[in-house]
Amino acid sequence: MKPLISLNLWKWVDDNRHAFEPPVGNKVIWEDSQFTAMIVRGPNARRDFHVDPSDEIFYMLRGSMVLEYIQDGRRRDQVIREGELLLVPALTPHSPHRPAAPSNTSTPARSCGHAEPAVMSSRSDHPSPGNRRRVDRGTAMARKNTAPAPTPVTPDGPDPRHRWDRPLQAPGHMQVDFEERVDFRRLHAYRLARVRQALAGSGLGALLVFDQYNIRYISGTVIGEWARDKLTRWSLLTGTGEPWVWDFGSAARHHKLYAPWIPERQSLAGMVGMRGAVSPKAGLFKQAAQEIKRILQAEGVATMPLGIDLVEPPFLFALQEAGVEVRDGQQTMLEARMIKSQDELTLLNMAAAMVDGVYQDIYEALKPGVRENEVVALATKRLYEMGSDCVEAINSISGERCSPHPHNFTDRIIRPGDQAFFDIIMSFTGYRTCYYRTFSVGRATRPQVDAYTKAREWMDAAIALIKPGVTTDKIARAFPRAQDIGFDGEMAAFGLNFCHGIGLGLHERPIISRLNSFDDP
Known part of the structure; x- marks a missing residue:
């Protein structure tokens, strides 16, 4: 005592x-x-x-x-x-x-x-x-003092409203008054309810997120793609409160005007380190940590652990010095983001429809003399014209560069008889694609046809297993062994031998492969 x-x-x-x-x-x-x-x-x-x-x-x-x-x-x-x-x-x-x-x-x-x-x-x-x-x-x-009462989640909040009796929508991008398309306020409510549910069962008192996908999922706010890796904006959600958002200068004022679902006083300007460009000696990390500690106290969760996804080390140290117990919050966020609502599935399908059209453009442009980077330029321009908010990457790989897969494009000139491989990673209203296609420039050879046929057999067998109740280890067993595709072990083969969930982030749960799914199905 x-x-x-x-x-x-x-x-x-x-x-x-x-x-x-x-x-x-x-x-x-x-x-x-x-x-x-x-x-x-x-x-x-x-x-x-x-x-x-x-x-x-x-x-x-x-x-x-x-x-x-x-x-x-x-x-x-x-x-x-x-x-x-x-x-x-x-x-x-x-x-x-x-x-x-x-x-x-x-x-x-x-x-x-x-x-x-x-x-x-x-x-x-x-x-x-x-x-x-x-x-x-x-x-x-x-x-x-009594235990903090969590913010209630109504039964319809986390309801994904799936309609499996109907084909998945891929509507136009405009909002209209004669048919229901994507309801963005319903989307916000669903995502926030999912996080509240995951947080309530996590043992954490709050989540402090710096990952741009998590900030968007919780708060429904986003700024330019340039901010994706800067760690200069963050969001806090306690188990008892509404989202707080710290954003880059004038963006906070913009949110107050155009994001009314965030309480006005909880949309704040914030800046701490910009990936180390501002020294911790300036005291901004300490000020931010103390501000967060006061909010945790006010919302009754200061004695509970705080979950964090990604963070600059000085921010982590400042929180610990303020007496905040920090734990891994990324697992809680990925658990929340795993099940997609009907609105999310519609946005994913709309994004895929855009890539369908771009592959037709690539098919028409693919001929000897065209360079890999020109195909990337063509596809990027077309995607932004169609409404993409971020073209993250386009893999454009041809000829002898196809094996081993280098995961980038060059200025190589495409030649007659080449195999050409593409992967388009982009987003529409935040929801991403990871959409592959392989072409032959001219007539495909018998070895190319055989390889394509075998690859489709492996893929189709795995896809047929993906049903409710099937564990990921059973699906991974349908994948070829590393040695079957020319690699010594599963770690080396992983980049070409896995499938993954997708949403606001490129890689979401589940991640299915022979590397991890047998040990953690």
């Missing part, structure tokens, strides 16, 4: 004044207590109500406030003046209001002790701690 030590409240406020700046504006006094007291600085302009599973005590330190509450179905107001105390019984719907302080007021004026986040959202009927944090200025409240 630690020694019992009293503290001077106003000195504590002065010492921790930095914690009362946006976006959260609060700080827990005793972080490891069963009974939490929190100082929160307003103002608060919200008019939504929340309920708490335990009693709350408000104490007004400076100024006055109005607590609006519902009793017997009617709205009522109670003024709390400076120095006054108010008990709010458990499960009472209430909404504290206080206007902004005069410009010469600098004291954080509300102390509120509450353990778990609130259970309502201004955007839906689901709970949102973001609303709970938007409390008035000049009050103190306290209540006994």
